[in-house]
Amino acid sequence: MTEQRRDRNIREIVSDLYLRSHMPAALWMWEHHVLVVADKALEIATHELANIEKSVSAALLHDIADTQVLRNDVTHEQKSQALAKNILVRGGFTETEAEEIVTTIIAPHSCYPENMPQTLEAKVVATADAFGHLGTDFYSQVNPEKLSQFGLNMSQEQYRQWVLKKIERDFKNKIFFEKIKSELQPSYDAIKARFNE
Secondary structure: OOOOOHHHHHHHHHHHHHHHOOOOOHHHHHHHHHHHHHHHHHHHHHHHOOOHHHHHHHHHHOOHHHHOOOOOOOOHHHHHHHHHHHHHHHOOOOHHHHHHHHHHHHHHHHOEOOEOOOOHHHHHHHHHHHHHHHOOOHHHHOOHHHHHOOOOOOOHHHHHHHHHHHHHHHHHHOOOOHHHHHHHHHHHHHHHHHHOO
16 A cells, blocks of 8 residues: 655645634635646646655645735744644654755745845646646735725725735746747737736
């Protein structure tokens, strides 16, 4: 009998957290973003020969604090990392593995200049997250009304600027595999044109 992949344990725990959460956008995030990113991470990790358990688990956990606090909460990032470590250990990873997954894969997934992905698994998750934004109708669904459910209140102009800035980071900083960049180019161009009108 083969041992169950640990990312499947993580998926069960994370699914339960999102489905039981009282946060206004949690269910939407689970159904429309987290599952998309996890599925894409599995596909990319398989193709690129990255560690599947670590890549998929990190993808499932990359926004986990959304189940407990709003995005405008100053403790969001801290809570996300602590919660992710706890869930990884519950799911069968060692403390050392959990720490590594959080610090080297989850923490740099947003691809800010001071914290860019260095490992193959981190590049897989960052790319999968960019796909979750650019390869879906994410930017049609995440409007100012939806963002207010995350605790982010923006005027129409602030929202437009937020999207334009975010798609630049998505497309130019977060995609580490040329095949996926080519696939997402038309979507990026279309979103950019729409929000520049």
